[in-house]
Amino acid sequence: MPLFLASIFAFIAAGILSALPRKRPRAAGLAGAGGAVLGSLLGIASAVKTLASGAGETLHLSWTIPYAAVSFQLEPLSSFFLLLVFAVGLVTAIYGQGYLRHHHPGGAAHTWLFFNIMVASIAVVFAAGNAILFLMAWEIMALSSFFLVILEGEKESTRRAGLIYLVVTQAGTALLLVFFILLGNHAGSFDFSRLASAASLPMPLANALFILALVGFGSKAGFVPLHVWLPEAHPAAPSHVSALMSGIMIKTGIYGLFRALTFLGPPPSWWGWALIAVGFVTSCWAILFASAQRDLKRLLAYSSVENIGIIALALGVALFGESAGLPVLTMLGATAALFHVLNHAAYKTLLFLGAGGVSIAAGTLDLDRLGGLLKKAPWLGAGFLVGALAICGLPPLNGLASEFLLYLGALRAGISQHGFVQQAPLGLAIGSLAICGGLAIASFSKAFGIVFLGTCRGNGSEHWHAPGLAIQAPVVVLGFVCVALGLLAPFVASGIASIVQTHGPFKGALAAFDPAPSLRPLFWLAGANAGALIAIALAVWLRRALLRGRNPGRAPTWDCGYSSPTPRMQYSSSSLVQPIAWLFGAFLRPREKDPQVVGYFPHHAEHATETPDFFLERVFSRVFTSVDGVLSRLRRFQHGRLQAYVFYILVTLVALLLWHLEVVR
Amino acid sequence: MTGAAGMTQLVFALFCAPFLLGVANRAKALFAGRAGPPLCQAYFDIWRLFHKSVVYSTTTTWLFRAGPVVSLAATFVALCLAPCGGAKAVFSFDGDFIVMVYLLGLSRAFIVLAALDTGSSFEGMGASRELQFSLLAEVGLLLCLFALAWKTGMLDASSICGQLTVEAWRQEAGVLSLLAAALLLVLLAESSRIPFDDPNTHLELTMIHEVMVLDHSGPELGMILYGASLKMWILGTFLVRLVFPLRTGNFAADLALFGGAMVLLAVGIGIIESTMARLRLLNVPKLLLGAAALPCLAFLLSAGG
Numbered sequence: 027m028p029l030f031l032a033s034i035f036a037f038i039a040a041g042i043l044s045a046l047p048r049k050r051p052r053a054a055g056l057a058g059a060g061g062a063v064l065g066s067l068l069g070i071a072s073a074v075k076t077l078a079s080g081a082g083e084t085l086h087l088s089w090t091i092p093y094a095a096v097s098f099q100l101e102p103l104s105s106f107f108l109l110l111v112f113a114v115g116l117v118t119a120i121y122g123q124g125y126l127r128h129h130h131p132g133g134a135a136h137t138w139l140f141f142n143i144m145v146a147s148i149a150v151v152f153a154a155g156n157a158i159l160f161l162m163a164w165e166i167m168a169l170s171s172f173f174l175v176i177l178e179g180e181k182e183s184t185r186r187a188g189l190i191y192l193v194v195t196q197a198g199t200a201l202l203l204v205f206f207i208l209l210g211n212h213a214g215s216f217d218f219s220r221l222a223s224a225a226s227l228p229m230p231l232a233n234a235l236f237i238l239a240l241v242g243f244g245s246k247a248g249f250v251p252l253h254v255w256l257p258e259a260h261p262a263a264p265s266h267v268s269a270l271m272s273g274i275m276i277k278t279g280i281y282g283l284f285r286a287l288t289f290l291g292p293p294p295s296w297w298g299w300a301l302i303a304v305g306f307v308t309s310c311w312a313i314l315f316a317s318a319q320r321d322l323k324r325l326l327a328y329s330s331v332e333n334i335g336i337i338a339l340a341l342g343v344a345l346f347g348e349s350a351g352l353p354v355l356t357m358l359g360a361t362a363a364l365f366h367v368l369n370h371a372a373y374k375t376l377l378f379l380g381a382g383g384v385s386i387a388a389g390t391l392d393l394d395r396l397g398g399l400l401k402k403a404p405w406l407g408a409g410f411l412v413g414a415l416a417i418c419g420l421p422p423l424n425g426l427a428s429e430f431l432l433y434l435g436a437l438r439a440g441i442s443q444h445g446f447v448q449q450a451p452l453g454l455a456i457g458s459l460a461i462c463g464g465l466a467i468a469s470f471s472k473a474f475g476i477v478f479l480g481t482c483r484g485n486g487s488e489h490w491h492a493p494g495l496a497i498q499a500p501v502v503v504l505g506f507v508c509v510a511l512g513l514l515a516p517f518v519a520s521g522i523a524s525i526v527q528t529h530g531p532f533k534g535a536l537a538a539f540d541p542a543p544s545l546r547p548l549f550w551l552a553g554a555n556a557g558a559l560i561a562i563a564l565a566v567w568l569r570r571a572l573l574r575g576r577n578p579g580r581a582p583t584w585d586c587g588y589s590s591p592t593p594r595m596q597y598s599s600s601s602l603v604q605p606i607a608w609l610f611g612a613f614l615r616p617r618e619k620d621p622q623v624v625g626y627f628p629h630h631a632e633h634a635t636e637t638p639d640f641f642l643e644r645v646f647s648r649v650f651t652s653v654d655g656v657l658s659r660l661r662r663f664q665h666g667r668l669q670a671y672v673f674y675i676l677v678t679l680v681a682l683l684l685w686h687l688e689v690v691r
Numbered sequence: 692m693t694g695a696a697g698m699t700q701l702v703f704a705l706f707c708a709p710f711l712l713g714v715a716n717r718a719k720a721l722f723a724g725r726a727g728p729p730l731c732q733a734y735f736d737i738w739r740l741f742h743k744s745v746v747y748s749t750t751t752t753w754l755f756r757a758g759p760v761v762s763l764a765a766t767f768v769a770l771c772l773a774p775c776g777g778a779k780a781v782f783s784f785d786g787d788f789i790v791m792v793y794l795l796g797l798s799r800a801f802i803v804l805a806a807l808d809t810g811s812s813f814e815g816m817g818a819s820r821e822l823q824f825s826l827l828a829e830v831g832l833l834l835c836l837f838a839l840a841w842k843t844g845m846l847d848a849s850s851i852c853g854q855l856t857v858e859a860w861r862q863e864a865g866v867l868s869l870l871a872a873a874l875l876l877v878l879l880a881e882s883s884r885i886p887f888d889d890p891n892t893h894l895e896l897t898m899i900h901e902v903m904v905l906d907h908s909g910p911e912l913g914m915i916l917y918g919a920s921l922k923m924w925i926l927g928t929f930l931v932r933l934v935f936p937l938r939t940g941n942f943a944a945d946l947a948l949f950g951g952a953m954v955l956l957a958v959g960i961g962i963i964e965s966t967m968a969r970l971r972l973l974n975v976p977k978l979l980l981g982a983a984a985l986p987c988l989a990f991l992l993s994a995g996g
Contacts, residue, residue, distance in 0.1 A: 400752045400754060420793055420800060421797060434846075437786065437837065437840055441840070441844050445994070449841075453990055456833075457834065460834060468826055471803050479807040480750065480809070481810045546785075547784050551786075557768050557782075561768050565764040572909075579744065583810055584906050585811065597818070604819065605819055605822070605823035
């Protein structure tokens with residue numbers, strides 16, 4: 027606990043320190059980043075200590091705010107998430123120092139204040155043991171990340187992104203407020219320990235609370251259709267902030283769902299159904315839109331939504347197992363969910379940091395102006411490739427491990443069950459994973475292939491350069507983390523399984539369940555990963571042996587007899603996925619501007635396609651416009667005259683007083 | 692004993708995989724009234740390519756050289772997980788077929804990336820088509836294997852194939868034939884045969900798999916050819932084990948029976964190629980969607996029943 031408190035203190039102190047010296051931005055930036063590194067190391071030490079001992083620590087101090095308490099609980103589930111936030115915080119702080127120096131030379135030292143507060147508030151969200159403290163940290167997290175998103179607020183698109191983010195996150199918080207008030211009202215306290223041990227909730231209330239939690243936490247996690255802020259906010263934010271948001275901040279929604287489920291008692295089977303359905307829609311919808319994007323960070327943002335969908339699937343499968351009395355399904359589902367949280371934190375942080383490296387190296391993230399970057403920045407490219415393969419769930423990397431657990435759980439339970447109602451959700455989970463796998467390969471072949479391979483499609487590639495060590499090193503290190511997690515999957519999974527067993531929301535069925543046999547296939551998976559690495563090494567040796575003593579020739583790419591191909595003739599990001607976009611056109615609804623060809627020797631023709639977000643464009647925009655139309659009549663009350671506002675307050679108070687007198691009488 | 696049997700059938704697969712191409716080509720030649728190339732032509736091709744040097748495009752990077760290498764390695768590991776014979780696979784564990792499908796995905800991803808590395812519009816076109824087709828074919832394959840697992844109640848590929856007996860056909864002929872049809876479609880699509888792709892086409896615009904490997908040469912092209920034949924062997928394994936459930940119990944006899952069935956499968960592919968035209972490219976996804984829908988139908992039938 028002292029380590030944790032020291033870590034939070036280090037973050038906040040360094041953040042404030044970095045905001046003080048206006049005249050020396052370089053020193054301020056170093057102070058901010060240095061404090062973040064120190065705080066992260068302290069936090070990692072604290073989390074590792076808790077995870078190693080398995081024992082929880084609590085701190086409870088009363089507070090003057092009603093119902094609130096300064097209450098922290100460092101138990102294994104919290105510490106698992108804390109380890110992730112501090113590890114991602116460490117990498118992004120080191121990276122951010124180099125990134126900001128390049129993108130905002132001298133002008134962005136104050137962002138460290140928000141960055142440090144954001145990391146600290148996420149940590150407090152994970153460690154909070156009181157609902158009021160949790161909500162406060164939740165709000166601070168939302169606001170500090172909002173200020174980071176609008177760092178480049180002089181751009182119209184950035185301000186719009188910030189506004190969308192703010193609206194979604196505030197709406198989500200409003201629901202969470204209702205959730206905790208209802209829950210606290212029932213339990214008579216806002217402390218998590220009391221909420222968890224309170225008398226069982228009546229079923230209608232539990233159902234209502236589940237829906238509130240699903241929507242409230244889902245807006246932060248990014249369940250479709252509440253995902254609309256992600257593809258806007260991630261491209262707008264600086265890359266290290268996108269990495270932090272996508273790698274860990276959206277997981278606070280998942281953590282919140284886990285916590286909420288510990289309060290809600292035994293789940294009825296429709297909760298599992300609901301989460302599986304949400305996961306199916308979220309993962310398939312998002313990866314489909316990811317494949318159609320032409321901005322690298324938008325693509326990554328949609329892919330984050332997809333991964334959140336996979337986590338929701340896993341959680342839904344676990345809930346389904348709990349309600350159907352299948353401990354093996356609960357175990358594998360919940361372990362897969364947490365393992366996927368870990369995996370996604372590793373490779374999505376990598377990919378966003380890699381995208382930042384691309385923007386530093388080439389000055390753009392527009393896929394159709396990129397190409398051939400691998401020659402200029404080989405290490406960045408190699409790291410990005412590892413991340414891209416890992417996120418597609420391809421061996422020998424870590425992404426497959428968590429999906430494999432989910433597949434296995436659904437398969438094992440599906441075999442033991444009989445009847446459509448028992449089997450269908452498991453089949454749905456398997457089907458959506460299979461569909462996502464193929465679409466992810468398409469999306470990330472595009473992301474890596476168009477950016478790093480071929481030749482540059484735009485102008486100015488002669489000015490491209492490899493980004494510095496502070497940018498490339500974190501990407502490469504995270505690549506090794508992905509390989510290591512793939513090889514150590516069984517050990518990681520058994521650690522997570524023990525957390526699930528002792529501190530997850532599924533205590534009932536799992537207490538007497540031995541997870542070891544059901545996790546055993548992971549040893550084989552790790553063996554297959556190692557085998558793939560060995561086979562690759564052997565094939566490299568074979569190639570070398572076959573080519574020994576021969577001189578490779580060099581020639582231009584085969585151009586089918588055409589004499590002067592240009593880089594513009596390469597397949598672009600849109601044309602590469604055109605067959606897929608055509609196949610799923612009913613969902614994607616791309617907007618096309620077809621060329622108008624006039625005359626026998628047409629001069630100028632344009633063709634453009636874009637794929638706007640369906641829910642943002644066609645649902646939320648319309649709803650909000652009509653709401654705006656109704657509410658704009660109220661605007662006459664808001665005119666900026668202070669005395670009138672005081673009058674409103676007076677009228678309200680008098681009205682309340684009268685009402686109170688009436689009620690009391 | 693089982694380990695030795697698994698190794699034997701692995702070595703058998705490694706040696707015999709390219710033979711299938713020769714059989715399919717001979718069947719096509721006979722249909723067309725030609726003598727056709729020798730049955731062992733694929734071996735000659737690979738041997739010849741392995742003794743040549745390479746030419747690299749000036750556009751390419753290390754990824755282009757990594758493409759064939761990783762692709763072959765991944766396919767080889769996938770082959771180790773497939774029960775290609777009467778005995779258990781070399782490595783067999785719960786959910787091994789999932790890993791196998793994803794290894795084939797890794798192999799394909801590297802071929803696609805190597806194609807994009809050349810910067811050629813033709814290879815980009817091939818990559819683009821391959822991404823669409825393989826997306827559907829992979830879903831079809833995974834769902835088929837899951838449906839088989841579901842049906843047989845087994846979790847690893849070897850036991851699943853062990854449960855596919857004459858008795859199983861007698862009880863579940865409807866479901867199993869749906870799955871066999873889907874597996875055949877996946878096999879044809881993934882090994883670039885008619886009606887999905889034409890291995891004999893010589894026009895870049897009409898190629899799919901071939902156009903992606905236009906710039907590969909020498910041993911690396913040989914690796915791709917060999918890898919493709921291994922992949923056909925893997926996919927053929929599941930179809931053959933499903934459709935020819937006869938087994939004697941003797942390992943050598945079973946392996947011979949299995950090899951004979953694979954040859955029959957290759958003849959069947961040759962017959963399909965001789966009697967059918969290639970589909971229009973726009974119609975290919977529809978057929979592949981069918982391949983993904985059939986296992987869903989099988990699932991519904993078996994869950995309802």
